[in-house]
Each structure stands twice: as C-alpha cells, then as structure tokens.
Amino acid sequence: MNTTVVSRRAAVPDLVLTLGAFLLGLALLLAFLSVAGFDAAAGLAALWRGAFGSRYALLSATLVPAAPLLLLGLAFALAARAGALNIGMEGQFAMGAIGATWVGLAVGGWSPLLAIPAVLAAGLVAGAAWIVVPVVLRWRFGVTEVISTLLLNFVAEAAVSWAVTGPLQEASRSYPQSDPIAMSARLPRLLPPDRVHLGFVVALAIAAVLWVILARHRLGFVWRAVGASPRAATVTGRLPVERVAATVLLLSGALAGLGGAIEVSGVSAALYQNLSPGYGFTAIAVALLGRLHPAGIVVAAILFGALQAGAGAMQRDAGIPAVAVHVVQAVVILVMLLATRRRG
C-alpha cells in the first residue's frame, strides 16, 4: 500500500490552505444555489444562524454532530498517518452503535460511573472487531484495506437493519428501532438544557492524547515513518511495517466504533436505521481539511458540525435542500487531495 494522503510540505501554509479550501467550498455552494434559482444570500444567512447565530445554535446544534465527526476524523487520520486508509468508518460507527445499544439496554441497575464506561467500551470493541477482517485480509493476503473496509460498510448497514427488526427491536415489535437504553448509560449533557454532551469532551481529550503521541512518543513517530516510507521504515528503521499497519487500523476502527457509541449514548438513546447521516464519509473530509493533524481536525470537525447544523436551518428557513451542503464537502476533499498530491 503506497497510497498516502499525508501532507507533503505544501507550498501554502496549512492554515491558509484549510480556510481557503473551506471558503472555496462555501463560495461554490453559493454559486450553485444562485444557478439553481435559490436565494443564496438568504441561504447563507440561515446557514450562519443555524450554526453560530445563537447559544442554542452553537451548543445544541453545531457541537452535537461535531463530536462524532471529530472522533471519526481522528480515526481516519490516525490510520492515514501510518499509510493505511480506513474508508469503513461508517460501518464501524454502526457496529459501535449496535454494541453500545446492546450493552446500554442491559445495564439498567448499574451506576452511571460503571454503565457509561461499559457502553463506550462496547463501542470501542465493536468498532475494532468490525475491522478485524480487513486487517487479516491485508496482513495475510495483501488485500487493500481501501476496498475491504468500504465494502463492509454495506454489511454493517444490513446488520443494523437486522438488529432493529430482530434481536434489538423495541418491545412492541412495531418499529424498526430499539428500546431506549438505560438512563444510567446515557452521557450527561455538559450545559443543560443544551444538547452538547460529554462525548464532545471525550473526543477533545482523545485529540489531545493523539497529538501528544504523534509529536512526542515513539509510537507516533513509528506510525509516521511507516506512513511516509514503508521501505525506509523496514530497512533503516527495522520496523515491522505490516504489524504497525494492523495496529493503527484496529485503533482506527475502535475510535470509529466509539463514535457510534457516543451517538447512541449521548444523542439518540436508541438504535435506529440511518443513525449516521454519512458521518463516516464526511469525516474523511474533516480529516483532510484538518491536514491529518489532531488540532486541525478539531477545527475542521466544528466547521463541518456547523455545516450540518446550518443545513437544517437552511432547509427550514430558506427552503433549500439540506443535501446542498454536500457541495462544500466535495470541494473540500478535492482541494485537499490536490494540495497534498505527490509531486511528479
């Protein structure tokens, strides 16, 4: 696997590139709205109001999707820094949600101090378990994880459908969803009544830990070396490249699974189909926009959280379909890939 999206000393400073890519995406969104006959100015105003315009917008809308986007963005970046591409975060997120729901339904009598860690651990384990097959396929047979993780997304989607119509279906057996998980298993809100929950803090803490590891710990250096040049890592570093790739993919899967767990435990309180509005793919844009750096990913996750929140407001207030904001996501991915392309 020589695919790499690791930053290659861009000619443009990182921050300028990051903001520039995002603003270019917004500009193209406005152009698209104008051409499509919408009132672009009203759309932009609604987008801003819905994302940052009020305390509610920030704390109950923007930062809520920012939490899973941050965790999944970190999951992608962690693997990508070591040269592995986890495109299966959507599936690991779904499996994390299933695991968290299953445990969350069973811990009714527990103290939250035990129940919440148990639910989060279930997400970590389920996410990691879901990437075991791609890891083994890569290690033993050299199958690229790009394809295998991607394909398992569809399997995970089917697994959620099966769970909510089968073993985890709610008691009345009428709706494709689970019963609400135990109160003790729900993540507390940080500033009630606002909806932002402890999961956001957990994600920030993981970003900080990852930053320190990448900058200061042997492990982070080994990941970066393997990602930058597997051959130099093997010959000069005498590092077990494939084992490192397997480790980072498992960690990446675990983080994505944790994303699913905090979504269930902090937001939905139950398992549904389509729990994720494509977080697993949006997070790739988040990670790229953040230049695969934990601090950059925090900023990018909040920007994309804002976009998600603002899209709802745009649809409500200006009658613009929320999916239009996907233009921004697409532009960001293209610009960042262009900026980090290999030099000929």
Next chain:
Amino acid sequence: MSARPPLLTLSHISHHFGAAPVLDDVSLAVRAGEVHALLGENGAGKTTLMRIATGAIAARDGSVAREAPVAMVHQHFTSIPAFTVAENLALAAGWPHGGPRGRDRAAELIARIGLPLDPTARVDGLSVQLRQRLEIAQALATSARVLLLDEPTAVLAPREVAELLSLVRRLAAEGAAIVLISHKLAEVLEVADTVTVLRAGRVTLHGPMAGQTATSLSEAMIGGAMPPREVTLPAPGGGEPLVRLGPPLVADAPLVLHAGDVVGIAAIEGNGQRDLLRAIAGHRALAGVEVEGTTGLVPEDRGLEGLIGGFTLTENLLLAEVRDGPAWLGWGALEERTATLLTRWDVRGGTPRSAARALSGGNQQKFILGRTLGQAPDVVVAEDPTRGLDVAATAEVHARLRTAAAEGACVVVHASDLDEVRSLATRLLVMHEGVVRELPRDTPRASVGDAMLGLPA
C-alpha cells in the same frame, strides 16, 4: 566528420530552478556518426541539459534544434517485466499491438541492430545486460537517431562493458548521433570522438577527445586535482573474526572476515550478493552466514531505503534508532546530536530541521554513513555506497569506510564498479550464482571480470 550536419544542436542554453542557476550559456552539437561524451560531477547540470535536449523540460533561455528524433536511455529500466521483448518494443514504438505482425517488426529491428534478443522472450527472464540492450532497442524503435545514454555501463561487468561500447560505436558508424554520460573516464576516453565537460552549469572543456587524458578530464570536472587521502589499514585478517561464510555459500573452506578488513564483493547484478549483504547486516537469514557483534547497513537505495525524504534530518537520525529507543522522544537532544553529526561528517546544505531530500546525493550519503558509523557497529555493510556520487564525494566515502576499518570494524562493501571494489578493498570476494570465493587482491582486472561471469580464473 565535421562535414556532417549536426542532428542535435543546443545553443546558449541557460536554465535555473528557483533562484539557483543550473545551466549557464551551454552550447553543444552532436553530429551523425559521432559519439559525444558528456561529463561532469553530480549537480553539474548534465541531466537537466539532457532533459532539455529531449524536450522533457523547456529551457529558460537558448534554443534547441532537433534534426532527428531524440531518445533517452535511462539508467533504470523502463521495460515491463511481464511483457515479451516484442510487446515492449511495440509499446515503446507505438505499434498497434504485439501480435504476429508486431513480432515480425520487432524481429526485424533486432536483426538490424544486431542484438541477441528473442522477440518472444519475456523480459523478466532476461539478464541485466540484455534488459539494457532492450532499452536501447526501445529507443531505436521510436526511429530516434539521436541517443542519449545515461551511465549505461554502471550495471555491467567488464566484458559486457566492452560489448556495449562496441555496440555504441557500431550505431554511430551506421549514422546515429550518441551522447554518452559516464563517470568512468577510461571508457569515454576509449569510445568517444568528442567531449563536453560541465562544471556547475558551465562548459569547462569542449573539443575532440584526441589528446585528452583522464587527468585533464578530471581537472575540467572538478577544477583541480584531488589530493588522495590515505588511511593506513592493518594487515588483512589480523583482527578478531566477526563474519563466517560457510557452505552452501562457499565451495570449499569457510571464509572468515575479521575486524579491520575492508572486504570488497564483486558480482554482477542478480548473483545473490544482495541477499548475502542483507544477511551479513542481519536483515534476513541466509544459510551459511554467521555474524558476531553488532551490524550497521548503508543501504543501496539512499532515497527509498536509507532516508525518508520528507522527514527532517533529525527525524531521519531517529529513524535508525527508534526501534530500541526510549518511549518518549527528546527532540532537543536529538537535534543537538544531528547538528554534531552534520559537523563531524561535513554534511553540507542542511540543518537538523531541513528535509532530507533538500540535500544533494553526496551529502545524503555522508549523513547516512555518519548515522550508521556513529553507532559504532562491529560489522559495517555498505551496498554500492558511492552510486551516483561524484569524484570528490566518492573519495570522501572511501576514506570514511577505511577509517572505520582502521578503527576496528569489519567493513563489507559491494560496488557495481569493479575498479572501485579493487581500489577500496583489502580483501576481494567474487560472487557468482550464489557462491562466494576469495581472490588474491592483486588478481588482474580481466581475471576478476571472468570470475564474476563464472569463468575459470
């Protein structure tokens, strides 16, 4: 000969990358029937000039006149191993396909040039020598009449070099114009009619080869004679035994390599020397190899195996020791150690925070040598350590390796250039088809060459 019109004329070419001038008012004309040697140290601008000649890049200033198609034959092979000779030729020439008709055209071309190639043979079954011939055939398949050969003899054994040079002469006699880039002065003195020497982007010598000597060419390349640096080495075999090569690697008595030895391994590409070197360095297992003490490797491919180009020099120092290093990284101390290494090993053009790829090849190699020898390994394995280096950097690397041996290391070195192995080593091993044998150090060059080909000495 000068009556013939030039097929390729470069007039007053100037070029720069960023602020750094690469070529400064360089003119060069190559005529049909002529072998034109292009010499110069690394970074003198030879490659840039050739890329301008082929049109791969456009010169900032000056003009290029091509009277016939120009093709470059690179050092690395461009043929596709899983394809046949005919298919590769069809691909290079743009023939519709490599079917029966393509095979006929390939056979015709091969016969015309007089190459011992089978059009239906798969390329991965060919020897290095034949693969190189195929590269030349591919260039000619494009109907090129101007051939730019970039260090074509670097991968060949002496006997094969002679064959290649006679092919070059024959192509010229048939009306091709040939530019030969080489570091080997003896070869160009033998084969070239005309010579152009570049130093730091300027022409320092231009004219007929007749009357030139290795000394005059070398002075034009580096601007003055190189003072040889002598290092006194202990008598071979005097130190502690460190490496033992037993059967099946040797036919009879085991070979023992000692501290203080500089062991040169002469072999043609693909005779198992790579596995042997990696096994001595402890990177893989190989039956018959026993090593005592610590080992250090200077890998063959600096850019891909020895360094991470995008990492800083400090990070590249850490790369070699991170596996057994402490859990938390002390960047301050690492940077200081890198700075010390750069000073002690005279690595120029970078600071501890520079990206490794910013350094020239020679300085990269000095950095790698300093990093490896700084760990004071008992056994030092150097794979083609002067590949692509110029005269001054080569002398520097040789001196460093000999110093390491004088200080008690067993240095095992392989170089693709036989003369280099002979001048550097105190003991000479020849490897052919996986079997190693030792030759006396004063064995004549031609006999060593025969041994490399497996012929009886």
